[in-house]
Amino acid sequence: MRILDASLEFRMLSEKSAETVRATLPAVGAAIGEITGSFYERLFAAHPELLRDLFNRGNQADGSQRQALAGSIAAFATALVEHPDQRPDAMLARIAHKHASLGIAPEQYQVVHTHLFAAIVEVLGDAVTPEVAAAWDEVYWLMANALIAIEARLYEESGTRGERRPYTVVARTAETADVATFLLRPADGGPVPAHKPGQYVSVQVELPDGAHQIRQYSLSGRPEGGLRITVKKVAGDPAGEVSHHLHQHVDEGATLLISAPFGDVQLADGDRPVVLASAGIGCTPIVGMLTHLAETGAARKVIAVHGDRQESAHAFRDEFVQLVDKLPGGEAHVWYERPEGEWPAGRTGLVDLTALDVPADAVAYLCGPLPFMRAVRTQLLAAGVPAADIHYEVFGPDLWLGQG
Numbered sequence: 001m002r003i004l005d006a007s008l009e010f011r012m013l014s015e016k017s018a019e020t021v022r023a024t025l026p027a028v029g030a031a032i033g034e035i036t037g038s039f040y041e042r043l044f045a046a047h048p049e050l051l052r053d054l055f056n057r058g059n060q061a062d063g064s065q066r067q068a069l070a071g072s073i074a075a076f077a078t079a080l081v082e083h084p085d086q087r088p089d090a091m092l093a094r095i096a097h098k099h100a101s102l103g104i105a106p107e108q109y110q111v112v113h114t115h116l117f118a119a120i121v122e123v124l125g126d127a128v129t130p131e132v133a134a135a136w137d138e139v140y141w142l143m144a145n146a147l148i149a150i151e152a153r154l155y156e157e158s159g160t161r162g163e164r165r166p167y168t169v170v171a172r173t174a175e176t177a178d179v180a181t182f183l184l185r186p187a188d189g190g191p192v193p194a195h196k197p198g199q200y201v202s203v204q205v206e207l208p209d210g211a212h213q214i215r216q217y218s219l220s221g222r223p224e225g226g227l228r229i230t231v232k233k234v235a236g237d238p239a240g241e242v243s244h245h246l247h248q249h250v251d252e253g254a255t256l257l258i259s260a261p262f263g264d265v266q267l268a269d270g271d272r273p274v275v276l277a278s279a280g281i282g283c284t285p286i287v288g289m290l291t292h293l294a295e296t297g298a299a300r301k302v303i304a305v306h307g308d309r310q311e312s313a314h315a316f317r318d319e320f321v322q323l324v325d326k327l328p329g330g331e332a333h334v335w336y337e338r339p340e341g342e343w344p345a346g347r348t349g350l351v352d353l354t355a356l357d358v359p360a361d362a363v364a365y366l367c368g369p370l371p372f373m374r375a376v377r378t379q380l381l382a383a384g385v386p387a388a389d390i391h392y393e394v395f396g397p398d399l400w401l402g403q404g
């Protein structure tokens, strides 16, 4: 996890506002879900283009983005009044990287402020005295300005404002029945942006109703002169919009709009032992990390672990083992819930790190469904790995934001 520049100023709440925020935090915290619900309704009524072309409408429909926003605001306010000397860096970095991949601009924070505060007044009514409004205004701008500052630095580093460039799909490969890999090259023949193993790009597609929806896809490798993403077709009712579009309509020769790479989960170089644990389509950033380790001839101990429903659903199952074979300190362990074939490296059941020798000084990177990551995290903690050394990527709004 990237630690933010110490030079980024984290101003504290004024004494007066801190007192008011402390006193009203329980009431705001209890109503924050309702507030964020009303906020998005107001925002999208005033700016329908934001729901159509910027926000993920699946995450609006299932309420997960509202929950992530509520969790982050409550956690930030709590940190300000309980630990005013510590900035919640990890949480801010996660949000800022996601924002940067979407091209969020500083002036949009005023728009969000307008509708968020209208929602606060609507939900809390007369309890929002001028004093209360001023105190929460301070909280909002402390958070917004911290995000704006980090996003400015990310934009500078990427040489973009988060805008998406056209890339040509130069190859498409089926990994499994519902997972496909797309090799992408800048359509203008220009340079491929640098990225750290673990990072993702935002992909924007035009859907049949004219919406331009955006999703993130982790870089599953860095082929010569291009980028590689690997997409699972999301089933369900309704089916996943962008993943279905990519599977059904995007083939070799197509053009996709792709952001520069962003993402706070980045494999740190060094000698420390590393645990890379994935499940299902969570393999993508982990395979990107293994590729980097193999390409740089890393000699460190690498415990690579993957869990999947069954062998035929396991994307990159051969590449995973081949990459680990190239690492002098590498070991690969695979678990299948319902084994079906003869693949020799597979064990039966769920990933279980207690069967392995995990050094307590390891640094770990996890990606997969939340229950998988929760279980693996518990096993790593039991092996003595400190919580601060366990990093995770979530393929959706991070509902653990602010939980430390």
Ligand SMILES: Cc1cc2nc3c(=O)[nH]c(=O)nc-3n(C[C@H](O)[C@H](O)[C@H](O)COP(=O)(O)OP(=O)(O)OC[C@H]3O[C@@H](n4cnc5c(N)ncnc54)[C@H](O)[C@@H]3O)c2cc1C
Pocket (backbone or CB within 6 Å): 056, 057, 058, 059, 061, 062, 200, 215, 216, 217, 218, 219, 230, 231, 232, 233, 234, 235, 236, 237, 238, 239, 240, 241, 242, 243, 244, 281, 284, 285, 393, 394, 395, 396, 397
């Ligand atoms: C950092 C990051 C990295 C990622 N990396 C990868 C990757 O490498 N590979 C990969 O495959 N994915 C990755 N993802 C996930 C990816 O971004 C998409 O979320 C995924 O492809 C699903 O998008 P979709 O448009 O197909 O589905 P959506 O349309 O967003 O739908 C998602 C779910 O919401 C449900 N839903 C949608 N609309 C409604 C509605 N109106 N009512 C009820 N339910 C609804 C759908 O049924 C579906 O189950 C990553 C995500 C993040 C945040």
Ligand code: HEM
Pocket (backbone or CB within 6 Å): 050, 054, 055, 056, 059, 060, 065, 068, 069, 072, 073, 094, 095, 098, 099, 102, 104, 105, 108, 109, 110, 112, 140, 143, 144, 147, 396, 397, 398, 399, 401
């Ligand atoms: C202080 C103000 C803000 C806070 C606290 C905030 C918080 C968040 C959080 C917690 C997430 C989820 C991050 C993740 O899980 O990875 C997120 C995503 C997002 N934010 Fe913000 N945000 C703020 C301002 C803005 C602004 C100004 C915009 C632009 C209109 C914006 C647009 C988005 C979008 C489009 C996403 C992705 C949504 C999705 O994928 O469903 N945010 N934000």
